[in-house]
Amino acid sequence: MDVTAERLVEFGRNAVDAAIAGGADAAEVFGRYGDAARSTLRRSGEVAHREGTEGSVAVRVWRGGRAGTATTNAPFAEDPRRFARRALDLPHVPAPPADTTLPEPLVTGASARSRPPDRDEVVALMESLFGGAASTDPLGCQYTRRAPWTVLVDSEGGAGAYASESHVLWAWFDGPGGHMVDGAAATSHDDLDVEGLSGRIRERVDFVRSLDSGAPTASPTEARVLLPPEGGAQLARSLGTFFTGQNIESGLKPLLDRVGTKLASDAVTLVDDPRRRGGLNSRPWDDEGTPAATTTLIENGVFQAFLHTRRTAAAFGGVPGAAARAEAWDRPVAAPTNVYLAPGPHSRSDLLRNLRDGFEGTGLVQRGRIDSGTGKFTTALYGWWVRNGERVRPAAGVNVSSDVFRLLRRIRAAASDDRTSYLADGASSASILVDRMEVS
Amino acid sequence: MLERDLMLEVCRAGATDGARCDMFVEATSTSIYAGRGDDRSVRLLFDGGIGLGRTGDTRTVHVHTPDVSEAGARRLAGALGYGGSFPSRPPAAADARTEAFASAFPPRACDDVVRVAREVEREVHAVDATAGVNLRVAAVVRKIAVASSEGDVVEDVQQRAFLSVEAITRRGNRLRAARRLLGALTADGLMIGAAHRLAGRAAAETALARLDAIEAPTGELPVVLGPGGPAALLHEVCGHGLEADVAAHPGSAYHGRIGERVAVEGLTLVDDPTKPEDAPHYRYDDEGIPASSTTLIEDGVLRSYMHDRRSAAGLATRPNGHARRVSYRFPALPRMSSTFVTAGADDPDEIVRGVGHGIYVRAISGGDTDMDSGRFTVRASEPYLIEGGRITAPLRGAILAVTGSQILRTIDRIGNDVEFYNHSYACNKLDQFPLTVSVGQPTIRIAALHVWGG
Numbered sequence: 001m002d003v004t005a006e007r008l009v010e011f012g013r014n015a016v017d018a019a020i021a022g023g024a025d026a027a028e029v030f031g032r033y034g035d036a037a038r039s040t041l042r043r044s045g046e047v048a049h050r051e052g053t054e055g056s057v058a059v060r061v062w063r064g065g066r067a068g069t070a071t072t073n074a075p076f077a078e079d080p081r082r083f084a085r086r087a088l089d090l091p092h093v094p095a096p097p098a099d100t101t102l103p104e105p106l107v108t109g110a111s112a113r114s115r116p117p118d119r120d121e122v123v124a125l126m127e128s129l130f131g132g133a134a135s136t137d138p139l140g141c142q143y144t145r146r147a148p149w150t151v152l153v154d155s156e157g158g159a160g161a162y163a164s165e166s167h168v169l170w171a172w173f174d175g176p177g178g179h180m181v182d183g184a185a186a187t188s189h190d191d192l193d194v195e196g197l198s199g200r201i202r203e204r205v206d207f208v209r210s211l212d213s214g215a216p217t218a219s220p221t222e223a224r225v226l227l228p229p230e231g232g233a234q235l236a237r238s239l240g241t242f243f244t245g246q247n248i249e250s251g252l253k254p255l256l257d258r259v260g261t262k263l264a265s266d267a268v269t270l271v272d273d274p275r276r277r278g279g280l281n282s283r284p285w286d287d288e289g290t291p292a293a294t295t296t297l298i299e300n301g302v303f304q305a306f307l308h309t310r311r312t313a314a315a316f317g318g319v320p321g322a323a324a325r326a327e328a329w330d331r332p333v334a335a336p337t338n339v340y341l342a343p344g345p346h347s348r349s350d351l352l353r354n355l356r357d358g359f360e361g362t363g364l365v366q367r368g369r370i371d372s373g374t375g376k377f378t379t380a381l382y383g384w385w386v387r388n389g390e391r392v393r394p395a396a397g398v399n400v401s402s403d404v405f406r407l408l409r410r411i412r413a414a415a416s417d418d419r420t421s422y423l424a425d426g427a428s429s430a431s432i433l434v435d436r437m438e439v440s
Numbered sequence: 441m442l443e444r445d446l447m448l449e450v451c452r453a454g455a456t457d458g459a460r461c462d463m464f465v466e467a468t469s470t471s472i473y474a475g476r477g478d479d480r481s482v483r484l485l486f487d488g489g490i491g492l493g494r495t496g497d498t499r500t501v502h503v504h505t506p507d508v509s510e511a512g513a514r515r516l517a518g519a520l521g522y523g524g525s526f527p528s529r530p531p532a533a534a535d536a537r538t539e540a541f542a543s544a545f546p547p548r549a550c551d552d553v554v555r556v557a558r559e560v561e562r563e564v565h566a567v568d569a570t571a572g573v574n575l576r577v578a579a580v581v582r583k584i585a586v587a588s589s590e591g592d593v594v595e596d597v598q599q600r601a602f603l604s605v606e607a608i609t610r611r612g613n614r615l616r617a618a619r620r621l622l623g624a625l626t627a628d629g630l631m632i633g634a635a636h637r638l639a640g641r642a643a644a645e646t647a648l649a650r651l652d653a654i655e656a657p658t659g660e661l662p663v664v665l666g667p668g669g670p671a672a673l674l675h676e677v678c679g680h681g682l683e684a685d686v687a688a689h690p691g692s693a694y695h696g697r698i699g700e701r702v703a704v705e706g707l708t709l710v711d712d713p714t715k716p717e718d719a720p721h722y723r724y725d726d727e728g729i730p731a732s733s734t735t736l737i738e739d740g741v742l743r744s745y746m747h748d749r750r751s752a753a754g755l756a757t758r759p760n761g762h763a764r765r766v767s768y769r770f771p772a773l774p775r776m777s778s779t780f781v782t783a784g785a786d787d788p789d790e791i792v793r794g795v796g797h798g799i800y801v802r803a804i805s806g807g808d809t810d811m812d813s814g815r816f817t818v819r820a821s822e823p824y825l826i827e828g829g830r831i832t833a834p835l836r837g838a839i840l841a842v843t844g845s846q847i848l849r850t851i852d853r854i855g856n857d858v859e860f861y862n863h864s865y866a867c868n869k870l871d872q873f874p875l876t877v878s879v880g881q882p883t884i885r886i887a888a889l890h891v892w893g894g
Contacts, residue, residue, distance in 0.1 A: 050501075
């Protein structure tokens, strides 16, 4: 374990010990903390870099059935006893007891970091994306590297830390169709598919030039849609967030009776894999200390499981292992890690031929999400209107939406061109052919 | 927090080759109460550090550290060289930083936050004993010090408090929610006039009424935006376009249009960090420029953009106090603060009476905007049907789609009832999120917007 991880664990242990010595019945420390760097380049030549240490560490203390939390963004600059005292002195609120335990002995993930590129290397890489584009083209790109440690210490003697790393390179271009984006993501600088992204950007530049800003906006209609891999990843991430234990509590309880039944077409297999090699969110244990394990949510259309924390697993009979800590909440909620829609055997060209008449999405304009009130999945794409399998007119800012359960039944096929999303945190998907969606 | 002379010395050391260098030191304490269903949480967050930025003609570098000490400041200056990596050595002394934070922390903030939360929850349950409550109360104290290589240092203390209460009611399998937002300078301020309890009551009563909500109509319809919160719409669709770095792009909606008519007569849009008077944002922006009121659009004519130092220099004008940053980790950008439409002459009831079939929007819950073009889709979280000049049935939800320029040209009535949503809107720009802003407006009618249920 390197120095940074050891110091985080040491800080956590000291804070927990101080909290217990100060009268707490129990305490825990959780944090994600480490270096981050971000560089932005515009086609005009403007370059901006930002780098430093990011993240925070929290200590939560329990006393007499009540709890309070103190957070710091600089554990190495804090006296752990003063830090614990801040939490002890808060007005506490009723809270269930701590549910965090770590496997013994000390568990760590991979500690080796990839070599971070320096600023000039990053700028050179980003400039290579613009090959062929004029200096006046409204293009920009950004490279973000994050390398945090996650630390978890409980008052039962458990403590652990693991390293993670993400490199995201994305580009945007503005034109008659609005703000269009594309990108690549990997766990190391060397694994970024820069060539693939560069090729797609050249296609996008040609696409933007072909757009007619005076073209009429399409009236709402229903059409067959070919979602691009990024659109499929947005759907995968949205579904992973949707099928969670806390959502059972807030309206999805009837779905408990659907476990083991057909919920989607045969083409749909949805998996969350926190151990995935090269996954941006891979980890040895979740944010409650439960060892990470793969969860198949939907298999060949059959609904298999929800993602659970320990609490919701106990409440609803599931298996824990998907706990995630959101900044504002002390109690973890379930969230997907490396969630993906399984690819299929067909090429994207095969799916395009099957599209016949409809909309071929080639890129993303807007993130996808499932509205919790209406149950509708919505995203916005750019691409081509297709007739008889041939592209006839480009279009951008096309909204596609569908009730999520109808959408799952109407997925006809997944292609083989799966990619890790640069935008939908850890999700991946191939192109997805959907029989019918609302398009406007 | 740091000695003035030290701050200036480090800035000057970083300003080589004609570049400008600025240092931003921050110490922020945030007291938060969060409640969701049966979950309750009280948190005290300390955040702070030093950001050091160097701005040349085409290249900017911003480095940051949580180490608020002389050693931390000097290390940042060394990190501003190109080709080097940021040193990640642990900082030396903890005492300077801890002392800075201790002095930023108002001793009773957490107690007041919890008191506000408990009283709001009781009020919601007085209306509907079985209602679910999602609640967030926060009180923030932010101390900043800003220095630049041009030789000036300013300090400021900024405060804000915020309440968000969402009541969730149920009838059979039907769930409906309604939310109220409230902002003030301090947690105490949220309780003036029992405003916090009134917000809880209103959220619960509205959620109950929304159990009878119907599907929104689809099509091009007149839309009446109520006073206060719906101003978030104008924030999204034209506010960002008036930030000078966005307006600098050729092809952006307001590029090169100073002096042109961009909106209907009678519409005046202002951004003023000192408003509303009982809950101002700041005295100095995050580059140390004094806050000032900026009239962006006057009687329909574009008058000004919101500037930081860099964009102002680019247009050979003076910065006007709109440089803001989410934290010391970020460089400043031209950002909104308190953006509002000034009062018009029309009676708000008369505005609604003039609509035969349309939508009334009481609250906006967010959306997606293309900043350059101003094209957006936004979710109206509390829409109502207007029939025969009367606000009638609540609607389940509605999505509105249009561009900012279209809205500004199709506003046909402006009311005389300006209200503010103080410190209640979280603004996103590039990767700097969330930045707290205020929005305000009177009742406004838009002749036609594309609406569909959502």
